[in-house]
Amino acid sequence: MERTTPVAVSMFGATGPVSVALVLTAVSLMAHAQDKSRVLTGWGGGKPEVICPKAAAVGFGEIIVWNRDPEYLRRLVDVAAQYDIDVYASVHLNDVKTWKKRFPDVPPPLQVMSAEEDAALKQLRDDNTPGKGHYQYGGEPVRDTEVLLGDMLCFHAPEVSSFFKKEIEAALAVDGLKGIAFDFFGYRNYRCCRCPVSMRRFDAFCKQHPDLPRAEALDRFSLETLVAFNNELAAHARSVKPGVKVATHVYPVFLPEPLYGNRLDVDRCGQTAAWYFEPFWSLEKIKHYAHVISAEARKHYPHAEGAALIGIHRKPDKYGGMKTPDRIAAELRAILEGGCTKVQVCSMNAVLDDEEVAAVFKSFFGKQQATDSVPKGTVDADP
Numbered sequence: 551m552e553r554t555t556p557v558a559v560s561m562f563g564a565t566g567p568v569s570v571a572l573v574l575t576a577v578s579l580m581a582h583a584q585d586k587s588r589v590l591t592g593w594g595g596g597k598p599e600v601i602c603p604k605a606a607a608v609g610f611g612e613i614i615v616w617n618r619d620p621e622y623l624r625r626l627v628d629v630a631a632q633y634d635i636d637v638y639a640s641v642h643l644n645d646v647k648t649w650k651k652r653f654p655d656v657p658p659p660l661q662v663m664s665a666e667e668d669a670a671l672k673q674l675r676d677d678n679t680p681g682k683g684h685y686q687y688g689g690e691p692v693r694d695t696e697v698l699l700g701d702m703l704c705f706h707a708p709e710v711s712s713f714f715k716k717e718i719e720a721a722l723a724v725d726g727l728k729g730i731a732f733d734f735f736g737y738r739n740y741r742c743c744r745c746p747v748s749m750r751r752f753d754a755f756c757k758q759h760p761d762l763p764r765a766e767a768l769d770r771f772s773l774e775t776l777v778a779f780n781n782e783l784a785a786h787a788r789s790v791k792p793g794v795k796v797a798t799h800v801y802p803v804f805l806p807e808p809l810y811g812n813r814l815d816v817d818r819c820g821q822t823a824a825w826y827f828e829p830f831w832s833l834e835k836i837k838h839y840a841h842v843i844s845a846e847a848r849k850h851y852p853h854a855e856g857a858a859l860i861g862i863h864r865k866p867d868k869y870g871g872m873k874t875p876d877r878i879a880a881e882l883r884a885i886l887e888g889g890c891t892k893v894q895v896c897s898m899n900a901v902l903d904d905e906e907v908a909a910v911f912k913s914f915f916g917k918q919q920a921t922d923s924v925p926k927g928t929v930d931a932d933p
């Protein structure tokens with residue numbers, strides 16, 4: 551604003567505050583079009599030599615990968631650096647596979663659900679229709695009882711916390727990695743865990759809060775311990791490597807308080823603004839969520855930045871209806887109008903693999919719009 555005000559005044563002289571306001575609006579819209587604060591982060595993966603140039607051309611500034619193989623991370627960080635892209639390695643609470651690899655003789659401490667939730671799980675697994683009747687896969691549900699299809703580790707078990715700390719240490723041994731990203735940090739039934747360890751800790755919580763009704767106490771216990779787990783691992787990552795960044799995408803949804811992300815002591819907190827599946831969220835809801843995600847990001851931690859997640863899939867046979875490029879453009883516009891300039895997209899590969907979708911993202915996040923279509927010599931010759 552400091553730079554634009556004198557321009558507006560000198561252009562219009564003494565024509566009055568209305569004209570100045572109009573010019574300021576126009577200038578700020580132009581500035582918005584080249585907004586340097588926009589950051590596009592992609593959850594995805596693939597061969598570094600293939601994805602990095604494509605991602606850079608679209609305007610991705612960050613890639614988050616689930617693959618923590620040290621050799622892979624090393625190569626990805628090196629190749630991404632050539633394209634000015636930062637890399638985060640993700641640890642995820644559904645990573646039962648790595649647990650079994652590390653501790654083949656120790657059964658993984660898994661989250662436990664109620665009988666009703668187990669019945670809902672069976673029904674979802676047996677349903678092979680595309681989209682499974684508007685199943686939301688961990689987003690805000692539209693059916694009666696939804697749960698995640700895959701097993702989840704229970705973070706109330708101390709050994710799960712230790713496991714993730716070691717995984718974080720191993721990833722951070724890769725020099726040049728920008729940070730760690732959390733995924734699937736939540737509950738399989740979107741509310742709580744009913745395993746014996748969780749229930750013992752919950753009983754202790756109830757004794758400390760005798761005045762709380764049990765249902766309310768369970769919500770509070772579940773949220774407080776989930777937040778504490780996030781913050782403990784974030785602190786651990788920073789203690790291992792000072793200056794390292796911690797990112798997350800709040801998922802699966804925590805139904806008692808869906809937008810709890812600003813309680814997390816992370817640097818970049820992704821929260822869902824536009825979920826993947828039909829029925830697609832209204833543009834009003836997307837704009838509102840984007841506003842909350844951005845405007846309330848620093849409520850508890852001044853260094854935290856909010857990021858709006860947009861979900862995109864290109865597998866109609868599995869997930870049902872796909873968003874059209876026009877729909878995706880409208881969702882991105884709603885997110886930016888809501889005031890959120892940091893955007894996470896999952897999956898990045900769904901963007902890179904579809905030329906039209908890639909073009910939409912490039913129109914919002916591409917870095918060289920003006921020069922791309924003009925031969926270099928022309929630009930250089932032009933004073």
Ligand SMILES: [Zn+2]
Pocket residue numbers: 660661662704705706707743744745746747748749
């Ligand atoms: Zn548990």
